[in-house]
Amino acid sequence: MIPGEIFPADGEIELNAGQPTVTVEVANTGDRPVQVGSHYHFYET
Template identity: 70%
Template sequence: MIPGEIVPAPGTLTLNEGKQAITLHVQNTGDRPVQVGSHYHFYEVNEGLAFDRERARGMRLDIPAGTAVRFEPGAGRDVQLIPLGGKRVVWGFNAMVSGPLERKTAARKSAAKKSAPKQAAPKKPTPKAKKKHARRR
């Protein structure tokens, strides 16, 4: 045996058996590649990916743990999604849910961000103010 070597058991492993899967077409509308990991809440992926987000709520990619799917700029592909397991409470990611998935009031962070008023940039000091604080030699 080589240190760090992985020796799988003989036979076939069936991943995500019994989970209700859906297939969505995803298009990368951005100019950069986007990579999505196996357990990322697909609803909250990069906004450059165009797909039916509502259908992806509470779902993750149906791929082996620790792997990812890469979406090249301008390219589209079909992906299979399965429901997140466990208590179905989502925290982090892009904070679009931040709580139980079954809660109906969860709003998308990006929608709130886009509708929020823009804050004015801090005012730059006037030349007088700069002189006032200038160090004398």
């Protein structure tokens, strides 16, 4: 084993199965590009 090594299981995993979904339209009217990373939830950005 190598430190940080991951052994994923075969197949796929469905996240939030059965949960409702919404569609959100986003527009950037600023003069800078917007980058959303994984450290913040989208609504917090």
